[in-house]
Amino acid sequence: MLKLRVITALILFPLAVSGILFLPKHYFAALFGLVMLLGAYEWAGFAKFPSVLAKLAYVLMVAVILLSIWLLNFILPMNFMNGLAAVFWLFAFVLLVAYPKSASFWSGKIIIISIMGFFLLSIAWYAVVKIHEIEALQFAQTQISGPYLLLSSMMLIWAADTGAYFSGKRFGKNKLAPKVSPGKSIEGVMGGLLLAVLIVILFTAWHGGQLQDYFNVIGITLVTVIFSVIGDLMESMFKRQADIKDSGNILPGHGGILDRIDSITAACPVFLIALSLVYL
16 A cells, blocks of 8 residues: 555656646646546535535536636635635634534535535635746745745645654654544644744745744744644544545545645645735
């Protein structure tokens, strides 16, 4: 299983990086939209849709929402979408903290779970595409384009996941959310945070950052990584309630699409909010 997992990762990683850096923005938006639609099909499994046809109908509704957001891109203010993202993920955090009692609000209720999926997937798609579209952001003595900003946010998430895995395996004793994801530990999360912060400190030094730049990037990193964990736990909560181990089996050794992008669904919207408050 580990060998299969590594092989899949070695194939997906260069494809993901190449797509982020080299695809024109419209093609990238369409490609990531396809990823979201695959995620929508898996989310329909969490809601226990009765048939494949019903799941495909849900995917079609998500596609219409994403297309509408794309067409209204010049009308919808970024502050509105950022506010929507903030409200949604704060609400999701409340559900996580209150779990399993909070499950009475949504468990077994197809409509509520479907609406949660609409918000989660569309907000994530908007944030990723919006970051990718940024023309140039002045950071320290360098201008950074949207694709590199998006890749930086992904690197933060991957670094935090890696740091959490190794520190949790070595030092993990105190469970973070045992009722949602028994494998996660507080020590693992702290290790992931420390590795991510260390990376952005080195990144800032490389670009000749001033003291304020260090404060800015450390703050952005902390909230992004924390919400990447919340995104991961959010998916785990719905899987646990639906009695599903993996969201799907499309990625050998990794499970489903949602299993790979669960952290991104929360981290990228929060990253965009933080960027807009500090730099945009």
